[in-house]
Amino acid sequence: MALGALMLSAVGVAACGTPTAGSATANPSAAIPSPSPSASASRPSAVVTTLTVTAVTTASAPPATDLTGEQYGFITAVDVAAGTVSLDRIAYFTGADAQKACAEDGVTDTSNNWCTGYYWRNNNPALRTLAVSPDATITVLDGSASVPGSLEKVAQRITQATSTYRLVITDGRVTEMHEMYAP
Template sequence: MRPFRRHRPAGAAPGSTQVVGTAPAASTAPSAAPAGQPSASTPAAGPSTAGSEQLTGVQHAYLKAADPAKGTITFDLVEWFEGKAAADACKADGVEPAENDWCTGWYIRNNNKKLRTYPVAPGANLRVVGTTGTDLVNADLTKFRATLLQTGRVFVFTVKAGQITKADEVYTP
């Protein structure tokens, strides 16, 4: 059985992410991305309050903190590319392909280090990569935080109504 390299929730297509809110459209609205483009938008720098810019849909990020008592996750949003879009983004960024499909299978761009904190919906499905590296196993917020802070991997998550409803660690070699 071949280990998976990346995980996209069922029904999530690249470019499906949308940013809406009260900030001026020019600073937060992503351009319509064709298939194969990054699956997360990175809004321009600005206030870090969820009220001024509300993410929705599928996102990719690095975990920076999680507070099980408050039920929140703090993250650094990134752009995730796959396939040809990964190769094109690497070329545009002057990054050379490397082992483990870097720039040929996947690529992460992180040009905005702005941190955002969102609540985790009650009953949200949180999963981390299991010990075999080929499966995802359920985790509570404490285990999710500990695992991602240890591995430093990206996670893919879904935001609905201002809450994280699903989050999966993404295996990257």
């Protein structure tokens, strides 16, 4: 949560309840009467000032997204401090759906399980910024094995290789992010 502003307000009230300069009155320019000698004997003339400090906070709203549920794509940037990632979303297919999508796209290369086991299509290279939940489950690859990760590790991984990631988005935030193995 970010600190948006700090508001200070001072209210001065004479011990007798008479507003003092600096406090709100119906006519702030009106002269403040001095207590009479007889009134000062029965009432203290000290001025009491109350200082109220109110911190106004603004929650950083997650970037708006229309994505929900399971999504696939390439992570192109990570902002660890802001807790966001940039996603180049793709359509991801497996099995018979991969074979069908390859046929639709005229792709015939089947090396390394491409088009027979998996296939992805990227018809829209637009990048989307997504907020990552602080409690998100993140895994990265160590060779072909998935190991526990973090946004810092994802930031490091994207400098080393372009990988496909499977994300789960719930209520506008990434709750799962998994680097996927591809032969």
